[in-house]
Amino acid sequence: MSPSTPILDAAMLRAILDSVPDPVLVADLEHTIVFMNRAAVVHYSKGEALLGTNLLDCHNEQSNRVILEVLETLRAGEEERLITDNEKHRIYMRAVRDCDGALVGYYERYEPPAAR
Numbered sequence: 001m002s003p004s005t006p007i008l009d010a011a012m013l014r015a016i017l018d019s020v021p022d023p024v025l026v027a028d029l030e031h032t033i034v035f036m037n038r039a040a041v042v043h044y045s046k047g048e049a050l051l052g053t054n055l056l057d058c059h060n061e062q063s064n065r066v067i068l069e070v071l072e073t074l075r076a077g078e079e080e081r082l083i084t085d086n087e088k089h090r091i092y093m094r095a096v097r098d099c100d101g102a103l104v105g106y107y108e109r110y111e112p113p114a115a116r
Helices: 010-018 038-043 061-075
Strands: 024-028 033-036 080-085 090-097 103-111
Touching: 024 038, 061 080, 061 090, 061 103
Parallel strands: none
Antiparallel strands: 024 033, 024 103, 080 090, 090 103
């Protein structure tokens, strides 16, 4: 990186993610919810109270099985997997990787019907 390359700080990154109109909820590899954009806070009934809690506690047994299975495919190198497809939206589970490509977490990415 050259000295003239701007550095993206946490506040700017949050502003970017808050500008996304669909919920973005990020969990680490222990399934702890570590980030929610503004749309996610509004979307989920418990809002910001979900931060720091375990994502698996928010889902039923079948959903947890899907999350755990998809996490294994992300560990194996897959980047994204469709996990819900209905008339309201599609939900994808997407890998979050560090600069070396190591999996550090995952997030749910929503695709509204209009985007199809």
